[in-house]
Amino acid sequence: MSKIIRTAAKEPFKPEPDDDLIICRCEEVTKGEIRRAVHGGFRTTNEVKRWLRCGMGLCQGQTCQRNFQNIIAKEAGISVKDLGMISGRSPARPVMIDVFANEVIDAEKDPEGK
Amino acid sequence: MIGAGPAGLSAAVEAAEAGMRVAVFDENAGPGGQLFKQIHKFFGSRDQNAMIRGFQIGRNLLARAEAAGVEVFLNAPVMGIYKNHEVLVKIEDESVHFKGDNIIIAAGAAEVMVPFCGWDLPGVMGAGAAQTLMNRHGVLPGRKVLLVGSGNVGLIVGLQLLQAGCELVAVLDAAPRVGGYGVHAAKIARTGVPFLTSTTILEAKGDGKVEKAVIRKVDSRFQVIPGTERELDVDTILMAVGLSPMTQLASCAGCDVEYSDQTGRLSCITVTDEFCETTVAGIYCCGDFRMETAEGASSAILQGQIAASHIAEQAGYITGEECGARIAKCQETLRQMSGGMFSVKNKGRVDPTETDEGYPISRSLLERGYIAEEELQNYPAASYEAEGVHPVIECVQNIPCNPCRDMCARKCILVNGDITNIPLVDQTKKCVGCGLCVANCPGQSIFLIDKTSIPDYAAVSIPYEFLPLPEEGQKGTGLDRSGAPVCDALVMSVKTSPAMDKTAVLTMKVPLKYADSVRFFKAEGGAE
């Protein structure tokens, strides 16, 4: 695994004309929000993801991961290679909550929990 | 096996034929992965399915998998992979747990999207998504389309958009050259679609949907050149700017996932060894999921075979010797397929000057998507002249493809040595004008020309894959390689046969002096 580098933003935050551009479509996170997060101290892929929820929607970061990493990398002046990756989490695909929730072990019928 | 595309199915066949018990899960309702929307004839090696339409390759694989006793679960998305090779699958409305001694992840790749102003408007989508709409669901993705990205995926979808009846307004590429095979670009260019290289998309405009695209020129360092904006009237913008492996499942399973530039540019991949095994023992990955390769389905199939052979050997189903021999064979084919001008090692080389044979590179093909007439003389098969009907082969780049060689019963066509070599015409053999080479060249780059049978006129035969098929005696216009009208043309014959597999060979009569210019037919008044 390549190592993760935490770097602060190079320069103070300056608004940019396209800060309202949506980067993560599923969770509607904008470029400006991601830039501000970096300036606010969130520096790795997973830190920004947990703070803003980009990459936590339907596509699970398949579409937006690289795009929001590019923004973090540019603000911090480092390569996307050094930001770490979104940790893949189940469910990898959208699934109705009842499909998950119905998965209960009936202790009476199945005492060993098979 | 996760994924029933070419990688997953071929791995399943290999493992099942070795005697292993195999289950395949796919979230789609139909098996075949990308193959089931590929309606075109595949390029590649004759031993590797070339010339067969993609969906047919998928059907063949599926039939083999079923015959080998593979259990295929459809509508079965894999939601997660956990410790001890536990796989969680949604089947009907239940979460079902499976355990495998080995797991192969062959879940394919997803399309890369680049954000630009207005990219979230309805009407902006991946080119592959548009292809799914057209070819799987029979839905037109739009009417006036701008295609961004001229790699092979973009070029192939571009032709299929035209076949489906869309207007293709332009094909853009930020690079100074067309990214995919010249033969695929030429099919689009000769219908009149412009290629705009060194150009990028700046903005999608519209009220609630795409109505206009703003494009702009870029310099050699991909910086936009101010003052070069242009607006195009389009209702659809398709992005074909690359694929990115769907690494989530591998990450979920604890496999190392990282950025790598192994494929010539930075992409997110799962770390694997030469046998496609990840950093978690017993979990393998192959196909587009492993990395995007120029060889596509062939490479996916071969990687699937390598992974499955390795697993079969590790589990004692085949001997080390057998396994070694199978893997060596796959690797040799992969080596051959990955040569040529579009190989990973040549990808960064923006300006090759010569082909492997020492012919000058066609600059026009790279920059505009078609060969300029004055360049034809550089290539023996593209400028071949003979008495009566004879082939002219406008395939002038080193790409891994050779079905033309085997199509000709008279052995007129040679692809000597490596599969990436440019085809030649054997002057000692006499063409009989059957047209099988024309119909079956996946690049649609072979034409039959006859300059001597009709006084003052020439007969030009072209591959034709549009409906309605023109009829004998129909009048129209002969278009040149750039799609510009050149002269009147009269349809002499339209040949179809099972061996031509739905590519018609249209022969038209044009004035002799245009024999080397006309390469497409546009029916009078009607759609092409």
Ligand SMILES: Cc1cc2nc3c(=O)[nH]c(=O)nc-3n(C[C@H](O)[C@H](O)[C@H](O)COP(=O)(O)OP(=O)(O)OC[C@H]3O[C@@H](n4cnc5c(N)ncnc54)[C@H](O)[C@@H]3O)c2cc1C
């Ligand atoms: C427009 C276009 C043209 C092409 N033309 C050619 C060509 O001419 N020649 C050529 O050789 N190649 C071509 N290719 C490339 C070729 O189609 C791919 O390389 C090949 O299909 C990759 O195979 P695969 O098995 O790795 O992945 P895929 O075919 O993508 O299959 C992956 C499968 O996994 C399933 N899946 C994904 N995630 C999950 C999950 N969580 N649970 C369950 N199932 C899942 C998907 O539904 C899919 O069915 C083309 C591709 C495109 C897009």
